[in-house]
Every structure is written in C-alpha cells, then in structure tokens.
Amino acid sequence: MPSSTFLNLPTPKKDRIIHALVTEFSHHPLADAQVAPIVKEAAIARGAFYKYFTDLNDAYHFVYQLAIQTIHRAIPAPPVAHSAATYTNFTRSFLEQAVASEYFLFIKNHLLFNEQNVSTSVPLDFDAKTWAAATLSHAALREAIATSDSATQALILTRLNIALKHLFSGED
Known part of the structure; x- marks a missing residue:
C-alpha cells in the first residue's frame, strides 16, 4: 500500500x-509495466515513485483496491439470501459499473492478464454453494468483460443465471 507520504x-x-498508474496498468500487463512511463506522465522523479510505493506490485495493488472499491461503492449491497437472481444481479451490476468506470480498461487487463498474480481468492470459510456461486459469477464476469458485445454479455449473464438456478435447486 502507498506510503503516508x-x-x-x-x-x-x-x-x-x-x-x-491507471494508464500504465490499463495498457500493459503487470509483468510488462514500467516505472518510466508512470513517472513521465505523472511528472514526478523516479525516486519519488519509490518513496510513495515499494515497487510496481505495490502500486498495482493500490490501484486494484481503489478500482474495486470505486466500482463496488456504486452497487447496492446484495441481500443476505443466496439465490441465482442475487448473484446474477450483482454480477450484472458489477459489469455495468465496471464498463462505465474510468477503471474499465484496468479491470479488463486485470481479469485477462494479471489476476493470477494478485491474491483475490474466495474466502475458505464459504460453504460449497457460496464458493461455487462466487466462482461461477467471477468466471462469467471475466468472460463478459473480455467481450465488448452487449448481446454476448447478455447471453453470458443468462447462462450464469441458468447455472446458478441449477446450483441452488440441487440438494446439499
């Protein structure tokens, strides 16, 4: 996380x-990102970057948290009840907010290239259905963000809803 400075x-x-930071991480996978373009665009010294952040990974995690918080802030909290509709609507809302957000390209790049390098796993204390629903929702979100076609996104969300209905109608 960034320094107090x-x-x-x-x-x-x-x-x-x-x-x-958003510009660099939106156009380059984390493995290919560089400090030089960041400091040039921000008009700061390279040393200042390292005074603010430990390294590029630290800066990336900061932007990731900022993007996720910003997008989630615009989405109403889901009801406590777990259902196909709850997960599908939350996924749809996240997709809509992400697409409309200044962080869209960052989120897209994160899901396509960087996700495996950033710890965002589902908590281990989730029961099996909650874990499965969260995993399916996340996979659908990744697919939907990868395409810019709204009809394809709608089909992905429909498929998610059908899969979740099967999950929640099944026995434990």
Missing part, C-alpha cells in the same frame, strides 16, 4: 499519479 500529497498531485 503519498497519502498526504496534495489532491491534484495524488490524482495525477493515480491517473498515470
């Missing part, structure tokens, strides 16, 4: 750095 920067400078 970064967190205490004036908002315009902090926003400029965040924008540069």
Whole structure:
C-alpha cells in the first residue's frame, strides 16, 4: 500500500499519479509495466515513485483496491439470501459499473492478464454453494468483460443465471 507520504500529497498531485498508474496498468500487463512511463506522465522523479510505493506490485495493488472499491461503492449491497437472481444481479451490476468506470480498461487487463498474480481468492470459510456461486459469477464476469458485445454479455449473464438456478435447486 502507498506510503503516508503519498497519502498526504496534495489532491491534484495524488490524482495525477493515480491517473498515470491507471494508464500504465490499463495498457500493459503487470509483468510488462514500467516505472518510466508512470513517472513521465505523472511528472514526478523516479525516486519519488519509490518513496510513495515499494515497487510496481505495490502500486498495482493500490490501484486494484481503489478500482474495486470505486466500482463496488456504486452497487447496492446484495441481500443476505443466496439465490441465482442475487448473484446474477450483482454480477450484472458489477459489469455495468465496471464498463462505465474510468477503471474499465484496468479491470479488463486485470481479469485477462494479471489476476493470477494478485491474491483475490474466495474466502475458505464459504460453504460449497457460496464458493461455487462466487466462482461461477467471477468466471462469467471475466468472460463478459473480455467481450465488448452487449448481446454476448447478455447471453453470458443468462447462462450464469441458468447455472446458478441449477446450483441452488440441487440438494446439499
């Protein structure tokens, strides 16, 4: 996570750095990202980058958390009851918010190239149905974000809903 020095920067400078990070991580997988374009776009010294972040992985995790929090903030909390409709609607809402977000290309790049490098696993204390529903929803989200065709996205969400209905109608 960023240093307190970064967190205490004036908002315009902090926003400029965040924008540069989002730009770099939206256009390059984490393995190919570089500090040089970030510091150039943000108009900061290379040493300042390392004063704010431990390394590129640290900066990436910061942007990932920021993007996820921003997207989730716009989505109403799902009801406690677990159902196919609950998971499908939440996945649809996340997709819509992600597509409309300034972080869309970042999220798309994350799901397609970087996800395996960032720990975002489903908590181990989930029961089997919750784990399966979360895993199916995440896979559908990854597929839907990978395409820009809204008709294909709708088909993916329909398929998710059908699979979840089977999951929740089955015996434990």
